[in-house]
Amino acid sequence: MRKQRAFQIGIHPINWVGEDVREHGEATTFETIVDDIQRLGLTGTEMGRKYPQDRALLKRELDSRGIRLVSQWKSVLFSDPAYRESELAAYRSHAEFLSEMGSTVISTAEVGGSLHFDPRRTPNEKEVLRLDEAGWRSLAEGLNAAGSIAREYGLKLTYHHHGGTVVESPEEIDRLMELTDPSLVWLLYDTGHAYYGGADPLQVLRKHYDRIAYIHLKDVRPAVLEEARAEGADFVTCIRKGVFTVPGDGCIDFAPILGELVARGYDGWAMLEGEQDPALHPPFEYARNALHYIDARLEAAGGKE
Numbered sequence: 194m195r196k197q198r199a200f201q202i203g204i205h206p207i208n209w210v211g212e213d214v215r216e217h218g219e220a221t222t223f224e225t226i227v228d229d230i231q232r233l234g235l236t237g238t239e240m241g242r243k244y245p246q247d248r249a250l251l252k253r254e255l256d257s258r259g260i261r262l263v264s265q266w267k268s269v270l271f272s273d274p275a276y277r278e279s280e281l282a283a284y285r286s287h288a289e290f291l292s293e294m295g296s297t298v299i300s301t302a303e304v305g306g307s308l309h310f311d312p313r314r315t316p317n318e319k320e321v322l323r324l325d326e327a328g329w330r331s332l333a334e335g336l337n338a339a340g341s342i343a344r345e346y347g348l349k350l351t352y353h354h355h356g357g358t359v360v361e362s363p364e365e366i367d368r369l370m371e372l373t374d375p376s377l378v379w380l381l382y383d384t385g386h387a388y389y390g391g392a393d394p395l396q397v398l399r400k401h402y403d404r405i406a407y408i409h410l411k412d413v414r415p416a417v418l419e420e421a422r423a424e425g426a427d428f429v430t431c432i433r434k435g436v437f438t439v440p441g442d443g444c445i446d447f448a449p450i451l452g453e454l455v456a457r458g459y460d461g462w463a464m465l466e467g468e469q470d471p472a473l474h475p476p477f478e479y480a481r482n483a484l485h486y487i488d489a490r491l492e493a494a495g496g497k498e
Contacts, residue, residue: 205238222243297462301350379404
């Protein structure tokens, strides 16, 4: 039986199959993932690399299990004006696909400057290249243009602040929100990436709530993060070390976060994320435990029937 909650909770396939760490869950099938999602009683997911590329097949498989495709990650390189037109064309194709699938938001992140995602970087580099003033302006202009495209298709561009990128810290989140058009660029609030980037997740939620249109619920293992930082580990190495986990298994206190969402009447989607080695942390069991943890706190906040 599917529970009634104050807002819609889904789950990301990254719990089963790594996106940035390709060996995590490499042998796991699409059918395993969506069957587990159905067993969990959840009705929303994001696109994953094991999902069928054929739109009709994907829709049929999800529909048969009562699951909706809520979003799909879209990398963009707007900080460099030379890439603007090609990136916007790719964004339009992405929006067209998600609109056809009945999605509501586009998870969007700038990859310029990133060690792992920027195609211009070389393997021997060690640091994320932060944006200069021109880069910030170009990024904001590109996002506003992409947000306008998303709106054409009945979608919202939700910007995913993300570890290992140029919008990672609380100050960078603030800057992005200041520079972009609130009617075109929304925020994908990610609890785990907020903590990873040095923010208090609750403070980010309170400060930017009016811009939040999508949520990822992720937890952090602080001892792993501290060790990784001491070693100078990059973002992907941190994932391999197990820095992230599902809510209730790390250090983030989700009670005030969930209470804030209930009190403010949030009614969008929130995706459970663990982003860890599924061989060590069985996805179904971890997700089930996370749901119990979340439901207990929603009940205490008056957000669960």
